[in-house]
Amino acid sequence: MSPDRSRRRLFGAGAALVAAAAAAALASPARADGFSHNFAGSVQIDYLSVPTEKYPARQGFDGATVELSLKLAMDFGDKVSSSVKVCVACHGLEVGLASFDLRVADELNVRVGRFIPSFGSFPIRHDPANHRTSDKPLPYDMGRMLRLREWNMGVLPTPWVESGVEIGGTVFASSGQLDYAVYAVSGPKAGADAADFDFIRSRSPDRYYIDNNSEPSVGGRLAGTVELGPVSVMLGASAMTGRYDPDRHLAFFIAGADLGFQIGQAFLRTEYLVRRTEMALGEDPATRFRYGPGEDGEVDNFFLKDGFYGELEVPFGDLEALVRFDGLRRFGNVLASSQLRSRSAVLRYTAALAYRLPGGLRLKASAEQYDFSDFDDEVALHLGIAGSF
């Protein structure tokens, strides 16, 4: 069976399962409390200063930035709910969530529409009001890191919003739980001659949130939580694969693993992501790429990008402290115009404080030391206010 046919059959089976779940959910007696809705949102205003750089705007989005999200959730009884969320950040107004959840039981939930597919542990905390720094860990960076253009951001920029369907659920045990999710989504996008994902094309409403290659990307996540007295241990693994160019020639594969510990309200979190991305070699690889053929006479048609973070978050009354160590690496050929090399890395050391203010606001301050393999090292200072309502 060809890969195309296999993917279409998989998608067809998923669609049939969605229809069955919808029928089961709608046939189940809804709770008598009828419809209810909730309106919520968050705002973060952050100022980034780079004292080691005379022209920081050449490296990233310095100065003041605003991130805003507004969410409306609607419950249609106990089995069906819908959510719509719009966000404004560096890239303008966009739909971050527009989906229906069809919930049969704890063990089976079907989500259809536009949503963030289950991948890794950080995305559930991606909202600025839900994490303690002004920016995200490097593997999930979506434009706040220095040298973001040279690095093309993180491994899987978050929030990574996709259109499609996800089937998931939770199986509870006496001292823990197992969460699973599988999904088929439109997937990342780029042009026909791509050498990496085009993140603007992947998320921009100018492209009508439609697929670019008539083929879904598929993925899944399996995560477990064990509660040992006051300690919770969270372990998860995620994967996603597909092709991202219009001609379905360029494949990608992303894998991730995460391990976290919760003691009271203190958290120790670690996570690792790796992405293998195929590149279009073009008619003349010698001029398109910086490096020539390898010892086997072939020009590699892919690169590897991986990233990690480890962070400790501890509350002290109304003050929270966070220390983080994160990094990115890239292995493989680069375009002739790139400032990276065949082996590039960036490490970052972060110390952050967040102080709870009246009215649900939080003052965030952080200092970051960037350690680049291909550029001068930099210091970045963030000061911001985030709040939710």
Place this chain on the structure above:
Amino acid sequence: MRTDRRRPLAAALMAAALVAVALVTGELATGGCGSESRGFGVVPGKGGADQSLARACRLTERRCTRCHPIDRVLDAHVSDPADWELYVSRMRRTPGSGIRANEEAILVRCLVHHSFGAQAAR
């Protein structure tokens, strides 16, 4: 990495990390970890609270902070105790929330106590 200059900030950050770890260790050793200084601050025998309410609030803190800071609960503007039932029910249905069906009432009791006092939570 490319330059040879010293990185005093990185050293300071790592020192801060060590201090944080030390503070955490001390905090955990005393059994605190912010459970009373932060969060719902429910103490048995104080303000009509009993042991089961204290346990309920510890569970609430544990479940809520899995996805978001406890501030989002502490600072929530809720005008009716019944609203907490809807919120907790919605959160429980969120994939991966980790809230069991039989925990809904326990969490609601703590949240109603927080917002409306001991009488409303009975």
